[in-house]
Amino acid sequence: MDIVLHTCCAPCSSAVIEYLLNNGMTPVIFYYNPNIYPQAEYEKRKAECTRYAHLLGLTIVDGDYNHPAWTDEMKGLEQEPERGRRCLHCFTLRLAKTARFTRENGYKIFATTLASSRWKSLSQINEAGQAAVLQYPGTSFRAQNWRKGGLSERRRELIALHNFYNQTYCGCEYSQTTQNRLEQECRRIKNT
Template identity: 60%
Template sequence: MKQPAILIPEGCEKVLLHACCAPCSSAIVEWLLNNGVRPTIFYFNPNIWPREEYEIRKNESKRHAEGLGIDWIDGDYDHGAWRKGVCGLENEPERGGRCEMCFTLRLTETARKAKELGFRYFATTLASSRWKSLEQIERAGLIAQETVKSEDSPSPLFWAQNWRKGGLQERRNQLLKENQFYNQQYCGCEFSARNGANTKPLLRAQMREAKKQHEEQLARLSKEVVEKLADQLRLILTSNPSPLTLNPSPKTIMAFWSLPDEVDIRPLVEQLVEHGHTVVLPKVLDGERMELRRFSPEEDLAEGPYHLLEPVGESFTAYDTIDVVLVPGMAFDAAGHRLGRGKGYYDRFLPLVPQARKMGVCWPFQRVPEVPVDAHDFTVDMVVG
């Protein structure tokens, strides 16, 4: 007789489930609920960096749990303590000693929480990733189980389970799209990102794939990013409550007319013009450089040689009067490093406007721990995404 893909431990009616993210949790939680096991989500992932990335993933996990009506527990975020825990293992390869120590640290805290709350079993969604070693995860769980064992009270048991079985991997991908979960291309650890995305072509490929995965969310995400961008522009352009109202004089903003795979800032560009600011847009010349053209109404755009809309307004050369530059990109990191499309247009242009505030604009999943940098690459002052 063929054995079931997933075996429920004896007497397991509830489980403290360590969750690394909403996408990895989704199919597992659904299976548990459908099979009479009540999960409580424990979100403890101090390995995730930067803090902004951690908060996005945490909020997605909480949204998932609240949508299902299940309990969700927020573990403390202490990235410094996690760094101390993996100290000396920074250069280990993926599936090496650093990963196993990371699993052990996170699952030991899960075991402690399970014991505190009286759970008989604890488990982890880490075992759903094909990029992780099941053997390492099981060893880490058993070490965590032994670490919290004591004679004065019952200790929780680690439910070592391969959550890739039973069609759960395929179901995960379906639920990711159905729930429009935020989904990143690395586990969260800055060392993993550096080892896995240490070339620009690879990172560009990862970002293109990420855009495909978030295709149904892009319109919503664009609106959220534009709201943040408007708030930042308000701080720079005016002290009035209205994000774009002039006070006391109009400013000059270099923006961009969004491509289909970029944050759609077109409504914001038009609002800036309506409020009397000078808006200039880049136009590519001879495949090497950009020039600026004034933008007023959308009629100032015409289809270019690549079937993309380009500005056709009057030429703008007063670079020293530009107050803000909005910069698109494939990826940005916390230091302001930017990954472009590989042509170098902005890297050549941005040094011409040293007085301007450079603001990178991207979707949240385009913010990564580290962007590969070459000597000629130019950084932005801040990133909105």
């Protein structure tokens, strides 16, 4: 059975892809992440996903990069914290595009690797997935906590095995700013 897998990065995807393959599903990798900033970071993450997909003989589709349009969609949400309304809106946009691709290409089921990150809200991801299903009838969202069942441990093993680039922030400039503030605060505390 084929499943469209919205993929955010190789580290988050690796154990999920392996799990799907081991359970009789062939993922079609859908890389759609207009939130990632700067574009060089987007390209680096896409290259790692592509490398892994090709290693496994899987199809990978680039959903297109349009960061300016994404930024316009986030207007008014720039100051939202991680796991706030901005993240929900971002997930909703990305999963709606995934559901659209799913339906337009004759697939039925889609899932996302966003649910493998401990930094993301599972309830927001599931809400966004269900909203996408309503927008694109005939599709089904596979809501799954990819952090359980040994997948987090396997993720770490696969990152080391394949020497994946492992980023330090979610992707958008707002999460990058938050991460930079946290690192500066940690250094300040360490130096006092």
